[in-house]
Amino acid sequence: MDIAENAALVVVDVQKGFEEEGFWGARNNPEADENIASLIDAWQATGRPVVFVRHDSSHPASPLRLGYAGNDFKEYVEQRRGKGAGAELFVKKTVNSAFYGTPDLDAWLKAEGISQFVVAGIQTNMCAETTARMGGNLGYRVLFALDATHTFDLEGPFGWRRTAEELAQASAVSLHGGRFAEVVTTEAVVAAAVAV
Template identity: 75%
Template sequence: MEINENAALVVIDVQKGFEQEFWGRRDNPDAERNIAALIDVWQETGRPVVFVRHDSSQKGSPLRTGTEGNEFKDVVEERRGKGAGPEVLVTKSVNSAFYGEPDLDAWLKGVGAGQIVIVGIQTNMCNETTARMGGNLGYDVLFPLDAMHTFDLAGPFGWAQTAEELTRATAVSLHGGRFARVVTTEDVVKGAVSAA
């Protein structure tokens, strides 16, 4: 797998609020370990890293601004500012990181990143929305499915899907619809190291 030397890693919403019981059962207990591995490789090779934080204004939200839940999990916070390459914090209040501050598309263009790797929380929410927009904007989007997680979810008509079912649906929609290439952390790490 070819990873561009200026490919940007976009780390979405890895926040303490997602550890609360509010969300229910999650999938992929290895997500944080894989996210950490990717951040480490990106920082070691001097590639650009984007840390995205969801600043909720909704009352009672586990991600509400000013609460502990709004803070990054330690696995991310302890890595911020440690890389040799460019880094930015993007804050948002909607699903897509492309609708945050500062403008993600402008920042990516400024560092010459035409390829983005999306990781974080949640697979079928902010990660998928950002991937779809990235694909529409012309980025080569890589989506390492094992470096993210989501939660079981209830929908209309009494329907419900497990986190694993939602993850699979997201992967099929993104990959099959050519919004992104769904890959593994191992493949991305190998590609990033061999290209460095």
């Protein structure tokens, strides 16, 4: 695996509100937070740029709404912000894609000469996947660290219900099979990043 020296890590919505199981329901991948932390550490240790994305929900009952404690980044993310030698960007958004946030992620990546980025964060099949899809559409080389994401069980139309793991697998198949992104493991990405 080839990780560019200036490849960015885009950490999507790793916020305290996602720990409210009563609101979201059952989740998958309990190792996601440890893997996200490993990626941030590897990126900061190698001086690569990190983008921290926060979802500011406009829904009054959302655990991610502004002014509520759940809007804050999880402690392990907050403790790492500002610690790397590389560039850092903080993006705020109200929709699924980090490319529709403030400041403009696409403009920043282009200004920094970045053509490759890794996606990690929450939720696999929502904001993480949407950000990866848009990145692929915009011509970036996107790596999707599947085991550094997690999601929740969800009910859709016609009474269809899918588990978090089923949804994560569907996201991985769509992203990888549809050539929006290369789906990878945290271990492989970290090994490639520190080997350069």
